[in-house]
Amino acid sequence: MDMKPVLIFSGTTEGRKLAYRLAARGIPSVVSVATDYGAEVMEPHAGVEVIEGRMDREAMAEAMRRRDFLCVVDATHPFAVLVSQEIKAACEHEALSYLRLSRSAQSKSPEPGQDAAAVWEEELQQKGRLHFFDDVKEAALYLREREGNILLTTGSKELRRFSALLDDEKRLYVRVLPSIEAIRACEEIGLCGKQIFAVQGPFSTAMNRAFLKHADARFLLTKESGEAGGYPQKLEAAACEGAVALVLRDPERGSSDVERMQEQDLYERIISLSGMEQEVKDYAPALRCLTIAGMGPGSRMERTRKVQRALEQAEILFGAETVLKALSDLATPKEAVYRAEEIAAWLSAHPKIRRAVAVYAGDIGFYSGASGLQKKMQTLLSGNGEQGGTWTVQVLNGISSVSYLAGRLGICWQNAALLSAHGRRCNVIGHVRTHGCCFLLLSGVSQLRQIGAGLEQASACGILGTIRIYVGYQLSCPEEKIWQATTEELQRLEAEGLYTLCILHSDGDGKSLLPGIADAAFQRRRRSVPMTKEEIRTLALCKLRLSRHFVLYDVGAGTGSVSIEAALCCEEGFVYSIEKKPEACELLRQNQRRFLIDNMEIVEAEAPDGLDRLPAPTHLFIGGSSGRAEEIIAKVQERNPQVRVVMTCVSLETLGELKALMRRYGDQAPELLQLQVSRGKTLGAYHLLEGQNPVFLLSFGGEKGIAESISSLEPEEKEGGRDAKPGN
Template sequence: MKSKVLIFGGTTEGRELAELLDRAMIPHAVSVATEYGEEIEENAGEKNLFVGRRNASEMADIMRDGGFGIVVDATHPFATGASEEIRKASIEAGVKYLRLSRDTASGSEYGEDVFGVLNLDEAAGKLMEIGGSVLVLTGSKELKNLTSKLGSNINIYARVLPNEDSLQKCKEAGLSGRQIIAMQGPFSKQMNIALIEETGVDAILTKESGQTGGFAEKLQAAKECGIKTIVIRNPESVSENSDGKSMSEIIREIEKETGALVRTITVAGMGPGDEKLFTVDIRRAIQGADIIFGAATVTAAFRELTGTKTPTKDIYRGEEILEFLDEHTEYMRPLVIYSGDISLCSGAIKATEVFEKAGYRVERIPGISSVTLFAERLRIDLQNCSILSAHGKDANVTGHAMKNERLIALTSGYKHALEIADKLPENMKVVLGYELGSKDEEIIVIKDSAEKEASKCEIPDSNIKDYTGRCLLYIENPEAYTNSVYPAIGDNEFIRGKVPMTKEEIRSFSIRKLGLTAESILYDIGAGTGSVSIEAALVHPDIKVYSIEKKPEAIELLNKNRRKFHADNMEIIEGTAPDAMDGLPAPTHAFIGGSNGNMKEIIEKVRALNEEAKIVINCLTPQTLSEVMDIVATYENITPEITQISATRFKKAGSYDLPDAQNPVYIISF
């Protein structure tokens, strides 16, 4: 299958298609009729060009010699003769022919003062009825034919391209001086109005050329000036036999024939919010986009900054964007904007996955992140700084701060940032960065361990000023590198009461048997004082621990110890297992220190929630061990590991060290 594409262009649509193929790295070439067309294509970056008018036989030779498998006819909708020659050449060369049509009628309203005609003869007849003078906006090709039909009855002004060929055709049509207006478009409504007022014409003559031909702007200008408009209808739009396809249909045909992905969605980060911080790539993407998606706050800020006239849509979720694009196939160069840097944006990451799964090629453009700006403002080195996103999700910022000397956390806003700061130990330095890179930027010191008086750090009141913008936290922990890598908390460090506690020798071995990972969800059933919960939670800040306990005095101790050790990834569940486990996320691990007589029901519930969950049980008595073994024996393919640990500590008694044996404990894991 030949995958090389030949585009007969010279139109905006042709250039857009060539650009899409270039970005998709699909081999292609563009054929244009004139040197002016060549100049336009070269300025657009096209390197593979055929220049000159050719008949069907000559076109067929190019198709065969160049190894082209697909021909796209993207010539002007009124160039019917050229299209017929291209069609004949494709048949002769045995090449697939695709006609790229233009939606030319969009935005037109035929009726009072706007007259649709089928050809130049009808247009001339209508102009003779109107009389006076006319501004011709149909190009130079048929000027001579038009002037011969109108004679000296109508004064003609013609706006044509500023090249020698167009000027020569004006002279051949008998036009001279100020009758010739040589200008390069596109033209705004205001420019058209100015030209109508300058020439004082009674009517304009235009083709139904669509959005790329500035059709709507011409109609609007004539209407506001109170003059009449004669429109030569697009032959394809009035024909019942047109085989023209939209750009999206052409793209799908090329993808089908070549096996390559042509459809592209650009996902970009706009940076912190100041236009001066836009990258060169994002500026290029903005200029090339035909629609821009993003959250309402992002698109609003974007429109204010850039003044863009490109349509925007306030959606940013991948599925919603795809649904919109499926309903609006006219958009071929969508741009999805996210604030900051897309590598730090979960929304951009998810959207990319959705787009690629749907068959789009995704171009990703990173922006300057607020993290980078924050580091610059604080004069810190990012290579020694960890980054954590707590924006819109549950993240254990305290746990990560305790593990890292320097941490930057993305938060969900000012209130959320202050809540995080309030949980952090007093020995840490905490700085808030607000709306970095914008005119509202503030650097606020919340805590500073170097300051002896907390009152020296004044936190702005959100009731006085509306702090609704983006917030980051910089957290510095001077004790991070002196902390033990493994928690290894001594028994005497816990707040104790009369509630039983798993001793550190047993606790250490039990946690080792659990084999926790960073993504573990641990049930600590019969949590007691929380020694296992706390130590497991401190193994890694992303572990989630659910401490299940029914005794009120134990619940009080659990809360106290959680606060003391800043175990924010530990949640206390008050109640009796297994009922208290209802509604919790499925466990990956479970530690059973006390069952309240419900051992069988607890094990069954854990396995029902996750058959692969690792379970570790502490048994003090042979009877409990026997009960557990009988329960485990009912399950096939489970071989429990059993370990008995007897620990003896020595305590000082005068000049002697006396042994103090602890109760032996059976540790069962499966």
């Protein structure tokens, strides 16, 4: 039975620690934080899910209804009184247990048995330099009547209200979290750069003293926030620097409305609710984090804030040499490795490393060298925990070249075909033919010139309508260029580098997606090379039930009419046209050039000979077998037992083969059709029907598991592909 999760409304160090401690015990948690900064400081951990965004009572209740939670923990700041009230009310509405996590008011002291905060409170009171207030308004009115600079350490939430009551922002120096939201709040009340200390704690006494000196502060405004909030260190700094400490009282102190529990007590309560036995020893292994990050097109300005933060906090950066070169602004040590096994070996040899980042260019979810890396790294690192702690792997996506170029061009790309010809086969003409907008990632200028020649030929043959081509070169880098080019200009380019194309095709979205090319469109030799006629061809393709990434063997391909129609049906599939007659192979090549088919390869061989060197098929069409149909099917089914088979025959001799095949493959639901097609023709004032040869069509197989077989046959993205270089 799965363990119910705990919903934790966090925002404090105690909340984070509790989530990790519960996860180590096998109790999952969902941690709700109000800001993106709150999400960033949460270390990734298996069993800990983070949700981000401010919530009102209704939103909290909705979040509680989404899961079957064990209980709800309120680990928000003690001064976030309204938030706590909303959480408690939502829990009451949803009939969930509400547990309030309290910050410890006790703090360490040089003297055993003493409370450090109490010691410094007593010293400051003896000197008349300690005052308590119930709220910000009281403190602001007190300061308004006195001169001297103020170091405010109570956060940004009530900064606007405090500044308005003080009515003299020049006296004010504030210490806030390094978040955009907090800094914006400071700027909105008119504070300049030297008055803003945007830093993340904890702060020692020495650091607090340094802030007081820098601000030349006579007053220190703080909250009664306990040891976790650095309250004793602030009081000690004020005592040492001769400052007056102004303290906002803990609004929950003395309240009897809610039971406030220390971390250990609350942890034990949750263990009890879960039905687990209490631990004899509570041990949570240390956390180590590997981040797989996409750095965007290349420049520092195009890195996301989360990626930049991960890079700055890392102790080691992994990546291809070209990627690491683009990270020259970072002083962090770097290792030019990017394969999973190499990264795992390096980390195993350096057990003291706790934060590592494997960096790839662009967006790691889009034709990336990091494809499948997260799962692989988690498996490889699972055995390293005993040496230095438990590894977790997180993924941070970057900005892809497609979204970058689309933004620069002002083009909507939600319906575009997204393609990569970097280190992989790509049917560019086929995609452009059927899409109004295509984005294409390329590996270099030679490939760009080849595509320019192909597009020029397709336009000249009438395969394509009017096209517009936009070129992005070294996107986001200092040498970036974006311009509109012709196919002729593409073929003349010489500068090496990474290119991204946007191709707009006026007729792309209007192309037919169904088979049915007229017989007259194909080059033919009627006597020596037979052709599957249009009506039979259309039905045969329907019976094949081609899927998106099909691999089709067309055995006895003849003129290639079935091969070409299949290739045109789906530009992401691939056809192997197998033909033994040299004359027919030449005709196949003529028709392939005529229709500019890239996703088709002609194999001159007599099947089943020559099939072993080809990728396993998902579909098989037999238009001519020379009496070896049973051998061919048996050979193909060795490669893929789930292959879908369609076979046609005209002669009585081949009909005998069909009968034998139906007996052999009776468990695969064979279907036999006899087709008679008549075509209308005009003879003078009359319209007559001219009968065609009757055709038998047999189909079977592929009914179960065809999706799985296609998935298993898809090629994996090459590790260290285009995203191993800056510029994708």
